Amino acid sequence: MTHIDGAEAEQSASQPKMDALPVVAYVLLWFPLSSETFIFREVVQLMARGLPVRAYTMYGKSLSGCSEEMRKFTGPVERMGVGGTVRILRAFIRALSRNPLKVWGLMRKGFFHRMRNMESLGENLWCFMAGFLLAELCVRDGVKLIHSPWANGPATASWVASRLTGIPFAFTGRAGDIYPEDGLLREKSADALFIRTNNHANVSWLRKFCPAGQEYKVHAIYNSLTFTPKGQCAVSMRPPYRLLAVGRFARTKGFPDLLSAMARLQRENVPVSLTLVGNGRWRLKLMGMRDRLGLKNIVHMPGFIPHDQICGYMLDHDMLIMPSVVHSNGDRDGIPNVIMEALSHRMPVIATDVCGISEVIINGETGLLTPQRNPRALADAVRHMVEDREHASRMAEAGRARVEKMFDRENNITALLRLYVDESRHYWSHSGGQTGSSAEDDIPAAMKAGAAGHA
Numbered sequence: 001m002t003h004i005d006g007a008e009a010e011q012s013a014s015q016p017k018m019d020a021l022p023v024v025a026y027v028l029l030w031f032p033l034s035s036e037t038f039i040f041r042e043v044v045q046l047m048a049r050g051l052p053v054r055a056y057t058m059y060g061k062s063l064s065g066c067s068e069e070m071r072k073f074t075g076p077v078e079r080m081g082v083g084g085t086v087r088i089l090r091a092f093i094r095a096l097s098r099n100p101l102k103v104w105g106l107m108r109k110g111f112f113h114r115m116r117n118m119e120s121l122g123e124n125l126w127c128f129m130a131g132f133l134l135a136e137l138c139v140r141d142g143v144k145l146i147h148s149p150w151a152n153g154p155a156t157a158s159w160v161a162s163r164l165t166g167i168p169f170a171f172t173g174r175a176g177d178i179y180p181e182d183g184l185l186r187e188k189s190a191d192a193l194f195i196r197t198n199n200h201a202n203v204s205w206l207r208k209f210c211p212a213g214q215e216y217k218v219h220a221i222y223n224s225l226t227f228t229p230k231g232q233c234a235v236s237m238r239p240p241y242r243l244l245a246v247g248r249f250a251r252t253k254g255f256p257d258l259l260s261a262m263a264r265l266q267r268e269n270v271p272v273s274l275t276l277v278g279n280g281r282w283r284l285k286l287m288g289m290r291d292r293l294g295l296k297n298i299v300h301m302p303g304f305i306p307h308d309q310i311c312g313y314m315l316d317h318d319m320l321i322m323p324s325v326v327h328s329n330g331d332r333d334g335i336p337n338v339i340m341e342a343l344s345h346r347m348p349v350i351a352t353d354v355c356g357i358s359e360v361i362i363n364g365e366t367g368l369l370t371p372q373r374n375p376r377a378l379a380d381a382v383r384h385m386v387e388d389r390e391h392a393s394r395m396a397e398a399g400r401a402r403v404e405k406m407f408d409r410e411n412n413i414t415a416l417l418r419l420y421v422d423e424s425r426h427y428w429s430h431s432g433g434q435t436g437s438s439a440e441d442d443i444p445a446a447m448k449a450g451a452a453g454h455a
Contacts, residue, residue: 022144022424023052027134027154027161029123031055032073034065035248037307038223038337039149040073045224045413047075051420054078054141058130058157067308078137080130091133095164106163110156110184120152120182127153131160138167145170145193145424151177151185159188168193168427170420173206175334175355176252179326185209194423196416198223199335199356221416224409225344226337230311233347235396237318237389239271240298243382244317244347246310246338249280252331254323254352256289260375261323263293265382272298272382274321275313279304310338314345319385319392322351325372335360340407343367343399348392350381360406366399 024046032040047053053075060081063071080088096103111128134157138146146162146169148155155171162169170193178185189195189209194217197206207215243262247253255276265272276286276299283301290299305313314320320342324333335356342349343360349367351357352374361367368384370377385392 021051021421022428023054023142024420024424025134025138025141025143025146025158026053026055027146027148027158028055028057028150029059029154030062031057031077032066032070033062034067034070034304034307036149037067037070037226040070041224041226042149042413042416043075044073045409046417046420049413049417051417054143056134056137057081058127058154065304065306067306069308076141080133084130084133088129088133091136092129095132095135102164106160109187110160123153124156124182124184127157128160131157132164134158135161135164139165143167144428145420147171147420150174151188151195152182155188156182156184159184159191162191166431168424170194170196170423172196172198173202174198176331178202178206179332179355180330181209190214192217193427194219194419196221196419197334199359201356201359202334219419221419222407222412223335223337223340224412225340225403225407227308227311227341229344231315231345233315233317233342233345233396235318235346235348235389235393237386237392239386241270241272241319241382241386242317243272243274243319243321244277244313244342245274245321245323246277246305246313247322247336249278249282249286251282251327252324252333253278254325254372255282255286257325257373257375258321258323258378259286259289259293259295259299261378261382262295262299264375264379266295266298268379270379270383270386272386274299275317276301277303277305277310277313310341311345314342314347317347319348319350319382321378321382322349322357323370323372323378324352324354324357326354333357340403343396343403346393346396346400348385348396349399350378350385360403361399362402365395366402367395 026043043053055077057079060079138161146158146167148158148171151171151173158169158171173195186209190211195206196219197203200220203218203220206218210217245258262274287301290296322336322339326332332355339349339351339360349361351361351367351369352372353369354372358369361369363369368381370381
């Protein structure tokens, strides 16, 4: 199976059999995280369907900007972080003393790979070492499938834990975690039980890293809508026209191009204003560019807004602009969730034709697509929207219908649940219920009973 969508899930028996669902580990850097609402929602919905999900984070707690629901999450979360350094080192020493050849083999294969930058290298090294503790925790907790929602550092930890224990692992490849690929993506792809991606544009890319004959292990399942719309955008289109952009202030978002487009619209006396919501490393750069272009009076930057408050902005603005770009090293967006969220509110959308965005935005039908890095094209698209309110409204309505079908919560979570359960059960039925490396015997009895100091 290569592609699973909501329709297929709906047609083929609604839910997997609920007897003895496997315990699934979700391995992340942080959980919950304010910018990863889609992963939080995925975990909550899987748990609501009876799947035992346990979260393991490589770093410590980070609840800044999280919604009240995220802060009150009571599911099992085990965090490592700096405070877990001693536990990680002890787990590494235990593994080394039990099976030095296996550990040195893992280090030769995964510890010294070239990474795309120093940040990626540091993350990968930490996650590699954390994988030794993760292995013990997964055995202790009876985990049957280790899953990383990202293909980079968390997938490295999952890969190490899987190699040590024989518990199968899988990962999801999305955007910046696979473009450009890290130095271990080929090894992780070869050993993964399956690979999930959340858009079809990534399928052919991820297949390149699978061994010949194993391309089938890549599955496309869309994310689900992350909240229920609280109304519909009025699409009033009365001057000054109110534009909205939401996202991390990062290199793949293309916000400098949007500011250049705003400067063009201002020169052409188009009465527009922009609310640019977000935060990140480029905040000072974008504020400086806004001021140099003389846009301070029409570009408002309120900073980070919690996810559960974004819908209010979508109801009182005229359109969303998502000017994503592909960085020179290949880094890019997948399908920005804010596009689906805007369309679910019947909000007109202008976006660039990058990665999987065209799977949602069909130019002229569900929104307007422009080439990336083209401020003039963005400005022209804005003018088209404000000059033809009827067309903008039709596209927004068609977009709402499209995302409700493509990102249907019930269908897509059911498809994901079926993937986890079916693949895990198939693996364990063919392994005779035994781990592939006799790791159960290698893990100290104290870890099986409950590791000291776990939080």
